Amino acid sequence: MTVIVFKDGVMAADSGIFFGDLKSTVARPKIFRAPDGALWGQSGSWANAWVIRQKVMQDGLEGLLADGVKLFHQDDEVAPSFALIAKPDGSLWRLIDIGEPYPVTAPMAIGHEIAAAIALGAMLAGACAIDAVYAAIQHTPWVAGPVVSFRL
Numbered sequence: 001m002t003v004i005v006f007k008d009g010v011m012a013a014d015s016g017i018f019f020g021d022l023k024s025t026v027a028r029p030k031i032f033r034a035p036d037g038a039l040w041g042q043s044g045s046w047a048n049a050w051v052i053r054q055k056v057m058q059d060g061l062e063g064l065l066a067d068g069v070k071l072f073h074q075d076d077e078v079a080p081s082f083a084l085i086a087k088p089d090g091s092l093w094r095l096i097d098i099g100e101p102y103p104v105t106a107p108m109a110i111g112h113e114i115a116a117a118i119a120l121g122a123m124l125a126g127a128c129a130i131d132a133v134y135a136a137i138q139h140t141p142w143v144a145g146p147v148v149s150f151r152l
Helices: 046-067 113-124 129-139
Strands: 003-007 010-013 016-019 022-025 031-033 039-043 082-086 092-096 102-104 108-111 148-151
Touching: 003 039, 003 082, 003 113, 003 129, 010 031, 010 039, 010 129, 031 046, 031 148, 039 046, 039 108, 046 082, 082 108, 092 108, 108 113, 113 129, 129 148
Parallel strands: none
Antiparallel strands: 003 010, 003 108, 010 148, 016 022, 031 039, 039 082, 082 092, 092 102
């Protein structure tokens, strides 16, 4: 499970990865900077997130959408992959699987519903992006530290 947030030019995420009842730390951060300077934060299936990351790093968003990358949906239990994209121009976008990205407003939180709600509430109450992720980690069992952040 995941929480990814964006506020005031900073994207932050937890580092937990869950395999049933087992918790570990992801091998690579859930946030990465694309060659065009955009920040990508990814949640959902880690296998899908890795495929999307590799394609974006190679061909950019346009290549990802044009090629119709195959994602791994083995059954109905597999959650869709979500991405929060902060473009260099400051605009914020959300992508679900390989659909069309659509604009959203900041502050924004995606990932596990309750963790995202806690993080968004914290940001609306004045917390920065990093502290919002810490709040979600402290108050839910579905996300874990450490917190990783990137500035746009």
